[in-house]
Amino acid sequence: xLIRIDPASPAPLFEQVAASVRRxxxxxGVAPGDRLPGARDLAASLDLNVHTVLRGYQxxxxxxxxxxxxxxxxxxxxxxxxxxxxxxVVRALVVEARRLGVSTDELVTLVTxxxx
Amino acid sequence: xLIRIDPASPAPLFEQVAASVRRxxxxxGVAPGDRLPGARDLAASLDLNVHTVLRGYQxxxxxxxxxxxxxxxxxxxxxxxxxxxxxxVVRALVVEARRLGVSTDELVTLVTxxxx
DNA sequence: ACCTATTTGTCCGTATGTATG
DNA sequence: CCATACATACGGACAAATAGG
Numbered sequence: 001x002l003i004r005i006d007p008a009s010p011a012p013l014f015e016q017v018a019a020s021v022r023r024x025x026x027x028x029g030v031a032p033g034d035r036l037p038g039a040r041d042l043a044a045s046l047d048l049n050v051h052t053v054l055r056g057y058q059x060x061x062x063x064x065x066x067x068x069x070x071x072x073x074x075x076x077x078x079x080x081x082x083x084x085x086x087x088x089v090v091r092a093l094v095v096e097a098r099r100l101g102v103s104t105d106e107l108v109t110l111v112t113x114x115x116x
Numbered sequence: 117x118l119i120r121i122d123p124a125s126p127a128p129l130f131e132q133v134a135a136s137v138r139r140x141x142x143x144x145g146v147a148p149g150d151r152l153p154g155a156r157d158l159a160a161s162l163d164l165n166v167h168t169v170l171r172g173y174q175x176x177x178x179x180x181x182x183x184x185x186x187x188x189x190x191x192x193x194x195x196x197x198x199x200x201x202x203x204x205v206v207r208a209l210v211v212e213a214r215r216l217g218v219s220t221d222e223l224v225t226l227v228t229x230x231x232x
Numbered sequence: 233a234c235c236t237a238t239t240t241g242t243c244c245g246t247a248t249g250t251a252t253g
Numbered sequence: 254c255c256a257t258a259c260a261t262a263c264g265g266a267c268a269a270a271t272a273g274g
Contacts, residue, residue, distance in 0.1 A: 154257085154258065154259090155258075155259070156258075156259095166259095170259070170260085173259085174259095174260095184258095184259065184260090185258085185259075186257085186258060186259045186260070187256090187257055187258055187259075188257085188258075188259085189257085189258060189259075190258095190259090
């Protein structure tokens with residue numbers, strides 16, 4: 001579970017924490033069911049405040065990537081066939097865009113901006 | 117713009133703040149374009165910490181109900197039309213993409229292909 | 233059933249950064 | 254240039270849920 005932070009980066013620290021975990025999950029470095037390091041432990045090892053780590057974790061929870069429970073910590077969510085779900089959402093998006101007469105370029109811009 | 121808080125309620129204070137504003141918007145007490153009270157002012161009048169109010173405001177921003185900008189404060193979003201709906205779908209898409217570790221490029225490709 | 237340690241959740245306080253007007 | 258107001262990060266305290274003995 002490799003998590004690294006660049007204090008010089010313009011990206012907020014809590015966002016870097018979340019991004020780091022996201023990547024670890026995507027890479028398979030951590031599997032569904034695995035437990036992430038406790039917020040205090042991770043904060044100590046990264047030399048961050050507990051709140052900063054916790055905020056990153058809570059971001060991931062809102063995205064549905066992890067579960068957070070008191071006394072138990074952060075656990076990576078079991079991820080079923082979500083690839084199909086992504087296609088569904090893409091289709092829904094295109095339907096909505098067409099209805100509004102939004103061009104492909106405009107739509108791509110919207111999506112890109114939201115991805116950050 | 118009537119916002120009240122019950123310190124005895126089990127609901128978190130920041131959630132009560134958000135709920136209060138939500139209701140005000142729904143009731144028409146505040147119209148799109150209206151500015152909400154500054155976080156510090158509201159915190160003072162409710163006898164809360166600035167962070168608590170700000171957290172409530174940020175919740176509302178994530179829901180797309182208000183805009184928060186430095187130096188300007190919190191403004192109720194002009195919504196109504198479908199444009200907001202499109203934005204919602206874009207957000208949902210991005211959340212799903214992140215969950216899967218799909219890159220911006222990959223996502224753009226998917227969307228572009230679906231647009232034809 | 234009880235107690236204790238662990239771990240996140242909320243809230244407060246303070247300081248500094250940064251976009252807006 | 255300056256005042257305003259949100260954004261991030263640090264710190265500390267206590268509450269509440271969970272797990273284990």
